[in-house]
Amino acid sequence: MTKLISIVTPCYNEEENVEELAAQIAATMAKLPYRYEHIFIDNHSTDRTVELIKKMASTDRRIKLIVNARNFGHIRSPFYGILQATGDACVLIASDLQDPPELIAEFIKKWEAGYKTVLATKPESEESPLMFIVRRTYYKLVARISDVPLVKNATGAGLFDKAVVDILRKVDDPYPYFRGLVCEIGFPIATVPFKQPKRKRGITKNNFYTLYDIAMLGITNHSKVPLRLMALGGFAMSILSMALAFIALAAKLLFWNRYQLGIAPIMIGMFFFASLQMLFMGLLGEYVGAIYTRVRRLPLVVELERVNFDENGQNVIGSQQEPEEARKA
Known part of the structure; x- marks a missing residue:
């Protein structure tokens, strides 16, 4: 049977981007010899994000949705989404289109070459020069003091083999630093560098506190x-x-x-x-x-509902739904 790629997208108030993202991913995967499922994990959005994803999921069973009971933050929700993947490989990609979906093909090439972990890195970025310098300085600092080698300028997007996801399921950490965790596992890591574009629509959900949070998490989790x-x-x-x-x-x-x-x-x-x-x-x-x-020992997230999973909460793997008239015929 054709291998399955699970694509996980964390989102929060991204009504302006989710439809285009799903369309671009569908176009990218149509050129590849793999089945795929696209799991959106919504962090309790207050706009029309959930409504739009449900609309897409009603006509395409490859699109699945997990809605969190509240906003569990930018650390826990993406990690939980990865743990729900059932594919031979899992791709994590942001919902703001700053990690271009075209990178998925590059991730899969590296995976086919034998790498179990592939990370996107941004040696260049169209974000503000000051913020880019701050980020690069932080990555260099953490890499120097970390107990394990970390990948500099990693965005968080990447591909992770089923073997990596199975190991992550055994990690008992309610607040994991994911970029460091995949490095601690020890498998060789391939990188896919790209120039990160500016956000086209919507506003970033990162602020000083969230950036400080992830910065301190990287230091305290991986260095004494x-x-x-x-x-x-x-x-x-x-x-x-x-x-x-x-x-x-x-x-x-x-x-x-x-x-x-x-x-x-x-x-x-x-x-x-x-x-x-x-x-x-x-x-x-x-x-x-x-x-x-x-x-x-609190749970990573608490779910409010799931869409396009079976009654036991497991993935329903399927291709695009047929029109209702064809099914009746």
């Missing part, structure tokens, strides 16, 4: 370096503080009448060490928060 830097930094600063204290004491004893310590150095030192302590406590808090999230 910050913790060790805190310990080493604290030790070094304590030695420096003791040395300065002895120097000040010696200067006062030697030049009792002429040496005035003054309040300015004391205030500067207090603010410096207080800010350093707050930085270290904040980093430590990120690690504690990550532990707390895992200990709670």
Whole structure:
């Protein structure tokens, strides 16, 4: 039987893009010798996204829909969607068309060549130069301090063999850093570089908090370096503080009448060490928060409904539905 490709698309308030995305994916897959299913996982959209996907799913059983009971965030929902894939390979692609569907053919070529993991990377981008520089700097930093080699400039889009998805199903992490997780598995990774276009329609759902969230998740999940830097930094600063204290004491004893310590150095030192302590406590808090999230063992998402899955919640694999008149005949 022809192999099945599962395409997973997380979405939230993407009514302006989902129809074009589905059409482009259908056109791309029509040129490839594979069956496919297209699973949309909606993060409780407040616009017409769910309505439009249901309309497409009513005429094409390859299009499936999972609607979350609430917005579970940009980390958990895509990962949960991947776990629902039943194909021989799973493709993750965003709903904003900034990861062009044409990349799927390139992913599959790498997969056919024997790679179990293929990631899209963006060495160039049409986004704002400042944001692009910030992202590249972050990727370089995380790659340098990570316990495992990470793929720089990965967008999150890519293809993952069934063997990779089966391993991901065994990972008990309610808040996973997916881009790092596929690197930890250890299979050789192929990359497909492309120039990321600007978003054509709609507005990005990323903001400072979501970007900070994923940045800290990448650091706390894959590196102990910050913790060790805190310990080493604290030790070094304590030695420096003791040395300065002895120097000040010696200067006062030697030049009792002429040496005035003054309040300015004391205030500067207090603010410096207080800010350093707050930085270290904040980093430590990120690690504690990550532990707390895992200990709670909450589900990745809670589903509100499914469309084009069978009564047991399993995938219904099918080709495009025939018109109702033909079925009656």
